[in-house]
Each structure stands twice: as structure tokens, then as C-alpha cells.
Amino acid sequence: MGVIGCADIATRRILPVLAAHDDVDLVAVASRSQAKAERVGAAFGCRGVADYAAVIDRDDLDAVYIPLPPGMHHEWALRALRAGKHVLVEKPMSDSYENTLELISTAAELGLVLAENFMFLHHSQHGAVREMLDHAVGELRVFSGSFAVPPLAPDSFRYQADLGGGALLDVGVYPLRAAQLYMTGELDVLGACLRMDEATGVDVAGSVLLSDARGATAQLDFGFEHSYRSTYALWGDRGRVSVRRAFTPPEQLKPVVRIERQDEVVERSLPEDSQVVNAIDAFVRAARAGQDLGSDTSATLRQAGLVDHVRRVARIVDGPAAGHHERELLGEGAGLG
Structure with a gap:
């Protein structure tokens, strides 16, 4: 997995779980700042890069997690799906119904898992x-x-x-x-x-x-x-x-x-x-199984x-x-x- 963005929700709650997960190999994390990317990458045992697209285009990733601001979800989730990656995106999936529909339709067409990270639903x-x-x-x-x-x-x-x-x-x-x-x-x-x-x-x-x-x-x-x-x-x-x-x-x-x-x-x-x-x-589980x-x-x-x-x-x-x-x-x- 790769991570697009170093938001607080990512560094405080999600990255520790990804880094410790038995079925996840955390490969890379991206930030707009090279220094921040390297600092976060070092903390969680992966590469830090200052280029969101460089993470999405890696051929050693199956999936990406996107904790960017909501106004950026559609663009980067769509790019990740079109690059063949399963996507876990922070809530809300996008900032409009039309953008959410496009993401869901694209994932279905490509046979990829797209999930909105409403964590409370899993308690x-x-x-x-x-x-x-x-x-x-x-x-x-x-x-x-x-x-x-x-x-x-x-x-x-x-x-x-x-x-x-x-x-x-x-x-x-x-x-x-x-x-x-x-x-x-x-x-x-x-x-x-x-x-x-x-x-x-x-x-x-x-x-x-x-x-x-x-x-x-x-x-x-x-x-x-x-x-x-x-x-x-x-x-x-x-x-x-x-x-x-x-x-x-x-x-x-x-x-x-x-x-x-x-x-x-x-x-x-x-x-x-x-x-x-x-x-x-x-x-x-869904990504590994290619589950609808x-x-x-x-x-x-x-x-x-x-x-x-x-x-x-x-x-x-x-x-x-x-x-x-x-x-x-x-x-x-x-x-x-």
C-alpha cells in the first residue's frame, strides 16, 4: 500500500495500523513537502516522496489510502483507480454526488475496490x-x-x-x-x-x-x-x-x-x-479478494x-x-x- 497525503488522521491513526498490519506492506507515503514525507516515511518504515503521482504510478502497489482534503478526493482517487489501484479514501468520498458516482462507476468498471473510510461504522x-x-x-x-x-x-x-x-x-x-x-x-x-x-x-x-x-x-x-x-x-x-x-x-x-x-x-x-x-x-480483506x-x-x-x-x-x-x-x-x- 501507499499513502497519498500526511494529514493528521493518517499519521496519528491510520499509518500506525497499516505499518503493523500482518497483511500490509507499507511501501511509500507522499506529501507536498519532501522533508515531511521523509520524516513520516522514516517513522513508519517506508519511503517518503514529495509527489502524489509518483506513488500512484508505482508498479509495486496494489492499493492506496487517500487522506487529502475532501475537495481533492475525486481527482486523486480517480487517478489511482485508473492506475489500477484499489482505493481507501477518507470520508466523504468526494464533495458532490456526481463526483462520487463517477468514482464508484469507475471502480466497478475496472473491478477495483473503492471504500469510504467511515471508521465508526466498524465499531x-x-x-x-x-x-x-x-x-x-x-x-x-x-x-x-x-x-x-x-x-x-x-x-x-x-x-x-x-x-x-x-x-x-x-x-x-x-x-x-x-x-x-x-x-x-x-x-x-x-x-x-x-x-x-x-x-x-x-x-x-x-x-x-x-x-x-x-x-x-x-x-x-x-x-x-x-x-x-x-x-x-x-x-x-x-x-x-x-x-x-x-x-x-x-x-x-x-x-x-x-x-x-x-x-x-x-x-x-x-x-x-x-x-x-x-x-x-x-x-x-476486500482488496486482497478483489471483493465487490x-x-x-x-x-x-x-x-x-x-x-x-x-x-x-x-x-x-x-x-x-x-x-x-x-x-x-x-x-x-x-x-x-
Whole structure:
């Protein structure tokens, strides 16, 4: 495998797993900076190069991992697929439905594995929650989900519209994806609001209201202006189940799920798990087998369509200094700028 980009997610969480994996030979890592590439390569026992294309074009690679900003995913994932490489790309797969569709179609035509790295989907706590639904929740009425973090470094790509920045693409996609785990059929966006930072031209917070084929609703919140929160809950006719560390649980954490029913509140501790290791394992198995990911790619395409739908119907609310002026969001281009 090779790695295209030395983002924090790569150096802190993914590269250590790739370097230690029994079925992975980590060959090369690329950065725009030769010094950074060499430093990261030395830390993980592989070659460091200052040329993304040079890694993609190597004939000793089967697959690449792409942790670049969202606005760069389409270009480099497409180039990697056309070079005959399996691709693991950070979420979101791209910054638009059309680009995601092209990537998925290209991978299918070439018989290659293309996976979106939504690691939280690989944590065992979500399977445990699904097993609780009939008894503890019953018929789902409301799904709620929140993922937000404190303000980020000003030079982060997340504040750069041309790189696909913005809260919707960075943190909002998590509760959107989680809602699809439990709700039925195609989801409709009933309303959405995105708060725009005029200085950067990207959305920094938002809320979305969804409904499904059975009339259940989802209330989702996300942003870069909050204390940390990473949670979702399912509320039905029998009770309510809430997941406290839904999206980024540390691997040593034993997640606690809260079950609330009439005259009963139970907190259940689940086994610790590593969603990072599980996600890499799943990709490696698929790539080695040349496996069609099928339902996974269908879910990725539905997710991309849902994000575009949010953009189309959302209202933008400017920051306090701008007087909270609302206007229609056209959703043209990365980062909603």
C-alpha cells in the first residue's frame, strides 16, 4: 500500500495500523513537502516522496489510502483507480454526488475496490445497539444525532472552501450516515440550516431535519463552534437508547449505552473495540479478494445524495456580526461557499 497525503488522521491513526498490519506492506507515503514525507516515511518504515503521482504510478502497489482534503478526493482517487489501484479514501468520498458516482462507476468498471473510510461504522457498539432495538426501542419514532468539536486551527483546510472545507462535509456527514443505519428507505430532507462564516466562506455549524418512509424523523446537529459532542439516540414506542461516544470512541474505551423505558433506566457497558483496526482489516480483506463491496458502495452513494439534498434545501444564517441574515444556499462547489 501507499499513502497519498500526511494529514493528521493518517499519521496519528491510520499509518500506525497499516505499518503493523500482518497483511500490509507499507511501501511509500507522499506529501507536498519532501522533508515531511521523509520524516513520516522514516517513522513508519517506508519511503517518503514529495509527489502524489509518483506513488500512484508505482508498479509495486496494489492499493492506496487517500487522506487529502475532501475537495481533492475525486481527482486523486480517480487517478489511482485508473492506475489500477484499489482505493481507501477518507470520508466523504468526494464533495458532490456526481463526483462520487463517477468514482464508484469507475471502480466497478475496472473491478477495483473503492471504500469510504467511515471508521465508526466498524465499531462493534453499533451492532450491539441494533440487537437492542426491538426490546428497548420498539418502533422508531425519532433519531437524534450530534457531532461537534471546538474551533479548529485557523489554517486548517476545514476553513478553506476550495479544498472542500466546512462543517457539513467534515462532521455533519457522521450523524447523516448514522441516521441511515436505523431509518427506513430513502430519507427526505424536511429542512436544514447552515451557519456561514463570512471571513472564510464555509459553513461552521448546522442542523438538519429528516424523515423516512415510515414517518420517523431525525434531528441532527453539527459544527466547529461547540464543546465536544459525539452521540446519537433512538426513541421509539417502547423506550429510548442513547450512544454516548458514537463516532470517535478511543479503542481502550468500553462504550456505555443508556436504555430508558417506563420506570427503568439501565446503563450497559459494551466491550472495547478498535474501529480503526476493523476498518483497515475490512479494506485489506476486500482488496486482497478483489471483493465487490456492493451494499457499502450503495450506501456511500445514498450518503452523497443526501449531502447534496441538504445543500439544496438549506438556509444559510450568517454569523452574529452579520445580523443573522438568511439567504438560500445554492450548494455550488466544495465547502458550500
